[in-house]
Structures are given as structure tokens and as C-alpha cells.
Amino acid sequence: MNALNLKDASSFPSRRVEAWKYSDLRRYLKEAPQPSAATEIEGEGPFSTLGGEAMAFANGRAAGADAYVAAGEQTLRLRFVSDAIETGHTATARIAARPGARLLLLESHEGSGSAYVAHNRLDIDVPAGAEVTRIVLCDEPADVLSITEVEVRVAPGGVYRQTTVTNGAKLQRQATTVLHGGQDAQVWLDGVYEMNGSRHTDLTSVVRHVGLNGITSQLTKGVVTDTARGVFQGKLVVERGADGTDARMGHHALILGERAEVDAKPELVIYADDVQCAHGNTVGNLDEAALFYMQQRGIPADDARALLTQAFLIEVVDRIQHEGAREVVREWLEQKL
């Protein structure tokens, strides 16, 4: 399978490709889309109140630099803005940090067009002693296709934290591949999805531990209603010699509509002997006893459901260490519920 290239229809994966079996891109995209036209970027994006520098792409075109190297303590707002109609575009960005740097990367996928195809590729380098926190907020129309592929290299002793928050699209995929260098390097990969209508999102990750004593912690939670479909694919690979690895993965979903769907595929592939790996996966419904209890105290049924749903998801949001980013995410979710 060739890398996805919007100009080459033969690269569009169908469900026959194992990694895409729950997200059949070819079903919706059979031919290469016409390229999107240039556009202007309006506003400052959802993270504007947190300041920092900005790197923006408008319908795939960089409005300025497309590479960034963080030194010291910095905040970068990375904006993928799409207002195209029935056309496609690809954006490519490179982010790196110097040793010892602390970068808060606030990434937004801001869509306002319709039926566009967005393809974003992101490359992130985390050297020893550096810490990169990536918060991703996806807010796109219900009829678009949006694929983001991220390659992260975490050197021995680096720290990478990621939280992806999304309400999906017609077909949306946020795929993260992490090369985990170990030697006390830490990787946190979290996700929240909250979808209604016929939205679809796919949170896919592969973390490959190649060094000693690496730590990975993953927690994804999702809620689907109507005919929405959530996909979680998490793969943890511990290579030969990566002893002392501690990797944990959790995915928990609520299905609140009879025709909504969640597909979860956790995978552990372990070639080392002395490792601690675990995964947990649950799919359920809101607790009926809790719903009645809340109503008995005067909270109307719809409000009770929203409160319980929010309480379910908030565990992931609470893991965001940066207070400002956490509040933006919390408010965004509250508004969507």
C-alpha cells in the first residue's frame, strides 16, 4: 500500500486494507479531487486566548512557515483551516523541539466549507529532555473527509503528550505513529470523541517501543448517538530488547443510540520478556440507576444524560496538564453536549 496521496486515486485505501477496515476511504473517494483554491484565514482559532505563535494552513497552503523549531518554553497554535467546497488539499508541517525545550502545540482543524477532502501530514521530533504537548481540537462539517497522519519520534528521555478531541466528520481519521526511544521517555496518547448524526471518526495509533524502560499511557473515551460510528485502533509494539517497558491502553465508549456503532481494536505485540503491558476496553450505556437517581432529585432526563455523558468524558480532559488548554477543551465539549 502506497502512502496516501490525494493526487493518486490508486493510493486511496479501502476496507480491504487491514489498517483501514473500519474507515473505508475509497467508499467515499473514488477519484482524485480537484485541488482546492487558495483562501484567506479569518479569526484566530479556538486556542486564541492562549497566545503564543501561530502556524496556519488555509486549504492546505502554508500562510507563512511550514516548519517550526521550539526552544525554551513556547506555545504554537497550529491551524488547519478548510473552507473548500468539493475539492481536496494536502498540508504538510514539521515540528521539532531543541533539547530541554517545552512546547505546547495547540492544533485546530477548523472547517467551514462542505464536502472537502483534507489531508494533513505532520512530523514531530522530540529530543532528549524535551517535552511536547499536543492538543488537537477537530471541529469540521459533517459532510467532509479529513485524514491526519502524524509521525512522532520520541528520543530516549523525551516526553510526548497528546490529546485529540473530536466530533468527527463524514469520515475522519487521526492516525498517530510514535517511535518510542525508551530510557524513561514517556508517551501519553489520549482521545475524546463525541459524535451524533452519521459522523465517523477513527483514532488510530501505533506506538513502537525500541528502548529500555519506556512508558506509554493511553486513555480514549467516546460517546456516539444516532448512527455515528467511533473507531479506536491502538497498537503497542515492544521490540526485542525494550525491557522494562510499561505500556497501558484503555478505550471506553458509550453507545447511546440503537444504530450507533463503536469498533475497537486494541493490539499488543510484544517481543521483549520483562515488560508490563495491559489494555482494557469497554462499551456500554449510561447507568439507568444513576439516570433515575438524578431525575428523582429534579434534574430533567435530557440534562441528566448530558451531565452523565460529560462526567464520563471528563476523565480524559482532566489528564491535560496545561490548565488553559484544559479549559478550552472542557468548554468546547460542554458546548457540543
Added chain:
Amino acid sequence: MLSISNLHVSVADKPILKGLTLDVPAGEVHAIMGPNGAGKSTLGYSLSGRPGYEVTDGSATWKGADLLGLAPAERAAGGVFLSFQYPIEIPGVPALTFVRTALNAQKRARGEDEVSAPAFLKLVRAAASALKMDFDMLKRPLNVGFSGGEKKRMEILQMVLLEPSLLILDETDSGLDIDALRIVADGVNAMRSPERAMLVITHYQRLLDYIKPDRVHVLAAGRIVASGGPELALELEAEGYDKYLPVAA
């Protein structure tokens, strides 16, 4: 006045209440006693509207208004409060947030002004202190990790803050030691007023030493089979429920 007439309730198509009739005037405390399986908890759930408790016949009104046609939250806003035998844990929702959300939802439903955050905190501090509850506990998710006694105090705290007019206490003494029972009973007794009616559901007479009923009713096999003054509770304690149980065929 709580007026229940010929109430029939089924759970999963199995009849539990079979023609229960009971009047509780405002200002009075009535105890419902009975053996296990008599339908005591079903009565509380039916009056508060729990899904799965299907009313097949009869009526229940509070202050003249039909209860059975209302959604559970509407009944709550109308003054109905059920203190649960086993209070539910709500992970992710701090107790303070929960109670304030409930109080303001009730006020909105009644067309009253909502309570501001500072005014609410003042109310909670006073109520928590009277129930000898640690205020910091209220910042934790509701009932999560609370002991049995703490959960029951939390129920009474909510009762004090929500100021219901029809109080239904379902086995409120279970899980309480004597000190906690006294504190909880003091909280309940402080709620007694000429406008309020209370239904105290209990298997044992012990609770009624602390919350003195005006009337005692025996519920057996889905109906009220005997009624009397407080002395009836003492008689039940001494003689048991045997004489009210259906005779085996």
C-alpha cells in the same frame, strides 16, 4: 395530603403492589413496616416514577395533583423526595455540583429564581455542619468512595437543601451505627412541619425510636393490612410479621 388509592404496580409483569390504599395528611409522619418482599421499596419507587415500575391500576395524588402522570423530575419539582436505601454513586460529578444542579433545575421548573453560587455555598456549609459532614467531602464525586453512613447523610443533606414537601425515607437506618442514626434522625426531625408529609419505610422498629411516627401501617403482600398508632410498631417488634403473612396453601 398524600392520597393513594387502590394502587397496583407490576415489575417485569409481576404484580408487587396489589390494591394499596393509604392517606398521609400534611404535617404527619407515617411509618410503613413490613416483611421483606412486601413491596415497601416498590411503593417508594412508584411514587417517585422509577422506570420499570408499571402502574396498572389506581391513583396517587399529592396536594390534589396527580403524581403518576408526571416525569420523575416533575414530581421532584413538585416536592417529592425519595431517600434511597442504596444511594447511587455518580462518578465524575462532584456532590456540590450535583446538588446545585438539582436545586436550580427544581427552581426553574417552578418558575423561581436560581440560587447563586455564593448563596448556595452558604446554605451547604450550614447544612453540612448540622449533619457533622466534612465540607471537603462534598467536593468529591457524589457518593463515590463514601461509606454507607456517609451516603445516608448525603441523602439527608440533599433533603435539607431541596426542601421537599413529601419525604419518603426508604430504610434510612440501614448501614448506620447509633451515633450516625441519631444525627440523621435529628436532620429528618428538623424537617417536620405542618406543610410536610413523611413516609418512613422500615423493616425494623429501631428507626422509629428516633423518628416518632403519628401512624404505623403494615404492608404485606402488596397491601396495607393493618394500621395503628406508634404502639403497633412495638407490637411488630415483639411478635414479628408472621400473623400478616399469607398462609401457605
